[in-house]
Amino acid sequence: MEERSGTHAQRALLALRKRILGGELPGGTRLFEVALAEELGISRTPVRDALSRLAAEALLDRASGGGFVVRSFAVRDVVDTIELRGVLEGTAARLAAERGAPEPLLAEARDILRQIDALFLSQDFDMEGYSRLNSAFHALLARLPQSDVLLREIERITALPFASPSAFLDDSAHMAALTRTLSAAHDQHRALLEAITNREGFRAESIAREHARAARRNVEFLLTHEPAQREGVPGLAILAG
Known part of the structure; x- marks a missing residue:
């Protein structure tokens, strides 16, 4: 079960990173675990892990009201x-x-x-x-x-x-x-x-x-x-x- 969760997290990470870098998710876009989990067809836990990893990569900021926001860079x-x-x-x-x-x-x-x-x-x-x-x-x-x-x-x-x-x-x-x-x-x-x-x-x-x-x-x-x-x-x- 743990291995499958890790695989799902990696799939979510790659998919979201590609969408951010490609401009499909522009700066300022709010991202939420529930909506992304439903969209990707996986549970919330691997999505949460992927979002945390993207935040560590500085592609996302944590929003004050919950969820994440896609960063834009000067x-x-x-x-x-x-x-x-x-x-x-x-x-x-x-x-x-x-x-x-x-x-x-x-x-x-x-x-x-x-x-x-x-x-x-x-x-x-x-x-x-x-x-x-x-x-x-x-x-x-x-x-x-x-x-x-x-x-x-x-x-x-x-x-x-x-x-x-x-x-x-x-x-x-x-x-x-x-x-x-x-x-x-x-x-x-x-x-x-x-x-x-x-x-x-x-x-x-x-x-x-x-x-x-x-x-x-x-x-x-x-x-x-x-x-x-x-x-x-x-x-x-x-x-x-």
């Missing part, structure tokens, strides 16, 4: 969060360089970069593959200094939909420009790993911070488009402007 929220991720990843990179990262993790990072290299050589760029590998590289970066404190805080901030290293990458309408941006970002991947390997702490931190700003520039690029041109880009629907 562009400034996105910028500030990405900047903070850059600070945390920069610190992780510096400590990894100063302490010396374990060779097995460095080898794993080099392998991820080789797989990304192959994507850029392909005639049809695989955005989904890039997003997956890019996220894997950043997750590994957080592990390199072997700091539980840093790892926990980086995981906490990247759980926000617009703070992930791969947020806002699905912009097929402007693929050529986006691919150029990603190619430059991947050059920073290589430079960052080189600095960590060579124990260059200051350089590693500087590259990591600058690299995070590439995500900010991508968001700003997308926000210059007309709304119709931005349809389908994950996360943009929750921005209030």
